Amino acid sequence: MDFHASNYSRGRGGRPLSRLKALMKAEGTNVCWICGQPIDLGLPPNHVMAWTLDHYVPLSLGGDPLDPANAREAHRRCNSARGNGPPPNHVRTTREW
Ligand SMILES: [Zn+2]
DSSP: OHHHHHHHHTOSSSOHHHHHHHHHHHHSOOBOTTTOOBOOTTSOTTSTTSEEEEESSOGGGTOOTTOGGGEEEEEHHHHHHHTTOOOOTTOOOSOOO
16 A cells, blocks of 8 residues: 555656645645644654644545545644544534635
8 A cells, every 4th residue: 555655646747645735734724633733834844743644534444645625734743643543533623624
């Protein structure tokens, strides 16, 4: 699965995943959908609170990696704490978008 994903992002005509990330950063709320706290875009990418692209339906469960409707902004820490589990049902958000 992993090498399939890296082939995907190496396709010709640009990098769709990178473009999706740039779009999310530029046009998203920059708020973590898991913990609800703002994400500082100025942090280095390896920082635990850095911005990451999370997928609402994990790729392991058939989620589309390039569908903006499946993409969520999350802290690196929150994203990795969540892992590849199903969408957390304890998060009850009133501001779906
Ligand atoms: Zn968070």
